[in-house]
Amino acid sequence: MLGVRLSGVGVSPGRASGPVVRVADPLPEPPETPSPEDPLAEAARIRPAAEAVAEQLRRRAAAVGGDMRAVLETTATMAADPALLSQAEQLVTTRGVPAPRAVYEAASGFADALQAAGGYLAERVRDIHDVRDRLVAELLGVEPPGVPELPGPSILVARDLAPVDTAGLDPAKVLALVTADGGPTSHTAILARSLGIPAVVACRGVLDLGEVPGLAVDGDTGRVEVPEGPVEVHAAETTAASGWNGVGATQDGFRVKVLANVGKPEDARAAADAGAEGVGLFRTEFCFLAATDEPSVADQRTAYRAVLAPFAGKPVVVRTLDAGADKPLGFLGLAAEPNPALGVRGLRVARERAGVLDRQLEAIAGAAEDSGAEVSVMAPMVATAEEAGWFAERVRAAGIARAGVMIEVPAAALTAREIFDAVDFVSLGTNDLAQYLFAADRQAGAVAALNDPWQPALLRLIARVGEAAGEVGKPAGVCGEAAADPRLACVLVGLGVSSLSMNAAALTMVGATLARVNHDQCQSAARAAAAAADPTAARQAVHAALG
Structure with missing residues (x-):
């Protein structure tokens, strides 16, 4: 080798x-035999095992901070999910399978449903499998993977x-x-x-x-x-993030806001502690993924206020419900679709249920007043300028001054100039934009290379939006994961992006990297990357341009 x-x-x-x-690798699939002599006693083993796993995860969460703590706390909640445990218990008592097998089947069923939904929920499949394997290991009395x-x-x-x-x-x-x-x-x-x-x-x-x-x-x-000679231990030289003053700007003073992506109050607190200048994406649906009935305006206002509070006096971009497809909010009662990613989701849901949108906007306006945050609102899954105009009218009617849209559909990127006529700003969702541009599910490993945010075709599309923003003098941000890559962040600035929004852990490194380059370097790097033949060549060209 x-x-x-x-x-x-x-x-x-x-x-x-x-x-x-x-x-x-994970533990092998547990067998369906032997059948337990006492199914009720066997089923009774499941909840204590789940609580033990959840407690292990909570202890690990307490030992870390920021995004990772939130992720581990969520995983602990998955381990103790009553619906999962109840289904596993029923499999033991009705089919007579051992508890490890029952947990395996119940969790696998949940994972299959998330995988079929696609998008964000499909990203949680790995988490469900991990919880499943830990529960099985606990029931078998062996070390977890x-x-x-x-x-x-x-x-x-x-x-x-x-x-x-x-x-x-x-x-x-x-x-x-x-x-x-x-x-x-x-x-x-x-x-x-x-x-x-x-x-x-x-x-x-x-x-x-x-x-x-x-x-x-x-x-x-x-x-x-696999090197042919002896393997030397060599650690990468990381770019030091110390010395960043917390203000997003290039070395020569070109202003670029460094913002955070959040979904829950703990996300917002972690982002504020990490020095975020504001929030570029507040995913409101994360407050209500488990809701079976539409939350009242008062309940929404309370939930949003908790997320906005750490950013009093700072800009926060709130995205209206990105429901459908990967986030099938139960209270909306959406019909099953053969291809949910291309169906009724995002703004398309809001247009079918305008009352839901209007009540959400009322709650957002109230939470903005309560918290003192400088709130703007944007819509997801916008494809046309007409859709953008319809949304902006409802936002302004709700008393919210700034309306924007997500650019995550290629058609919206191609008509960005017309969309800017209807709204005050746009934000590029590079994850979905790449997925739709290349017709490649971002969760499918076989096509992961197509979803590489360094793809020149994607960069050229972003450049088109950046040019339109420059023509009209309105801001275009990026809130996809591409913004968290420090070198790519410089490229995005060179393409005309004026704000970058990312997970809290990436803020300091991105801010520090921007502070060490000038705007001309960013533009040169952007031109080189967009003109490259493939992502590898794009990275190499940017490495040469930025040093």
Whole structure:
């Protein structure tokens, strides 16, 4: 295997080399036999096991902070989900299967439903599988799967990594991350960028290497190599984030707001603590994913106020309900669709149920008044200028001064100039924009390379929106995961983007990177990246342009 070269999607820059530590695959599927002698007693084992797993996760959450704490707390809630546990208990009592098998089947059913929904909910499938495997391990009395104790600085190789796997990783020991699955928006990518660890995902063949002396990983190009000679331990040199003054700007003073993406109060507090200048994306549906009835205006106002409160006096962009497809809010009663990602979602739901939108806008306006945040509102899944105008009218009628839309459909990017005539600003959702541009499900590992945010075709489309923004003198932001990549953030600024919104963990590194380059460099890097033949060439061109 010496000299073997593999390729994947580089999602966190830097080069590193060292010995390999393989993360064990999940436990094998538990058998359906033998049937328990006492089904009721066997079923009664499930809830204590779930509580034990949830408590383990809560302890790990308490030991970390920021985004990772929120993720682990959510995973702990999944482990104790009454619907999951009830279904598993019924499988034991009605079919007579052992408790580990019952938990496995119940959780797998939940995961299949999320996978079918696609989008954000499909991203949670890995979390459900992790919870399933931990519950099964607890019931069997064996060690749960996960990252083993690292003997020293190592390259971590896995099929994929769950949030629990990544919590508490020591960047002094983890030289790089390589996964066979995953994509540019996976937990692995987000964590690696926040820690400054090189990472490559969707690296086919990495699990088939067997015992190798080590690996060399290039997070810029996505190349993974088994060196022919001795493997030296080499940690990537990370760009120091110290010294950033908390104001987003290039070295020569070109202003770029560095904002956060949030969905819950704890997200907002973590973002404020990390120095976010405001919020570029408040995902309101996260407050109500479990709601069976439409929340009242008062309940919505209270929920929104809790998220807005840490940003009194600062800008916050609130996205109206992005329901449908990957976020099937139960109280909306949406019909099943053969292809939900291309169906009635986002603004299309609001146009069918305008009363739901109007009540949400009333609650947002009230929460803005309560919190003192400088609130703007934008709509998701907008395709035409007519849709943008319809939305803007309702926003202003609700007493909210600034209305905008998401650019995540190629048609909207191509007609950005006309859309700007109707709204005050736009925000590019690069995750969905790439998915629709390349007709490639962002959760499918086989097409992960197409969803690489460094794809020149995507950059050219963003440039078109940036040009339109410059022509009319209105802001265009990016709130997709692309904004969290420090080098790509510089490219986006060069393409005409005036604000960048990301997870809280990435704020400091992006702000510090912008502060070390001038605007001319960003523009040169943007031109080079957009003119490149492929993502690898784009990264190399930007590396040369920025130094």
